[in-house]
Amino acid sequence: MTIGFSSRVAASACALCVTGVLVLGPAAAAAPAGTDPGPAGGARATAPRPALLYRPGTQVRPRPGAPGVPDVSALSWLVADAGTGDVLAASNAHRRLPPASTLKTLFALTVLPVLPGGVRHRVTEAELAGIGAGSSLVGVAEGQSYQVSDLWRGVFLSSGNDAVHVLAALNGGWRTTAARMQAKARSLGALDTHVLSPDGYDAPGQVSSAYDLAVFGRAGLRDPDFARYCATVEARFPGRDGESYGIVNTNRLLSGADGVEPYPGLIGIKNGYTSNAGNTLVAAARRGGRTLVVTVLNPRSGGGLAVYEEARELLDWGFGAAGRVDPVGSLDGLRARPGPGPGSRSGPRATPVVTRSPSALAAPEAPTAPATGAVPAAPVAGDGPGRPEAAVVAGAAALGGAAVALALRFAVRRRAERRPAGGDGGERRVR
Structure with a gap:
């Protein structure tokens, strides 16, 4: 009808x-x-669009009376507040460059939580195979028994690629570790990083950026084990026949080696060098209740120690500019936001307990495929209805x-x- x-x-x-x-x-x-909630969960009215850090050249938003940004020669650099994540200034922050051993910060973020320092392991020949020619080594020996904490000191102090190879084997293998590092980088909003060699050894296509490395360094400071290792200046490393020998942190701003004046309040993090990457550095320092993290990639003048002096200048500027500049971005700006549900609640990371034996630790696990899609940035005004x-x-x-x-x-x-x-x-x- x-x-x-x-x-x-x-x-x-x-x-x-x-x-x-x-x-x-x-x-x-x-x-x-939509707004970027930031680490404290509240919107910051002064935070600019994330695209500002993608612009070439130096980016800074000074207020009246702010000190001038130092003229440094690095291809890329960044200064950020480790507490708030605010980027105070940067130059070519997202330029993709070889990271050298600063990539070990991401390696530690990925592997430290699953390999407690008290586990003891006897090194095999296979675990030391494939170390790149000219690699920095701490002296890990086949057949020698080490605590995992010894190997981590070898990674942080001596930048030992031999220690990285053994720890990666305990984590399921070289390729599995690289895939897990890639997934970890994406989860932190580090979208410029492409991992091929977990130790940072030069590999065609392996890149990171000043932004990503600052993200890794900041995240590392929140892990007590990472923070302790990266701040250690000297340690003893096991040798043969029960003997040991001294190792010194190769971060000259921390150790004061080679005539570099130690930086007051420095708390680590990691330096690196390869012929392709040049000198690279992620450093953090604390002063007056404020912690800054600085990344310096490949200075073009001043010799091999220029990376430390340029980091010193940027740290000095950052502490002097505190409260006198508006942020040009955030280290949280590209991080994925958790959706609703049981997994969306934030809180302190539980310390994992490994109950497997050292031999079981060496058994390969199913690799975690790296994320291939870009993590969306937090929405900003004008991006459409929410x-x-x-x-x-x-x-x-x-x-x-x-x-x-x-x-x-x-x-x-x-x-x-x-x-x-x-x-x-x-x-x-x-x-």
């Missing part, structure tokens, strides 16, 4: 639809656009739909009341 209703009823229904949209529409317009706006629009549409249904029901009832008595209970179809 065909049901019809007058244009007056239709007009009334449409008026109700329009009324719903007009009433609820302003709420959609007033709903706040969930509150969508809900309001949906509510308006539902109200309009209810109005139409009510009008149809009213029309049916009116027609039924006008139906002649004695009918068959139905209507004839109008052709």
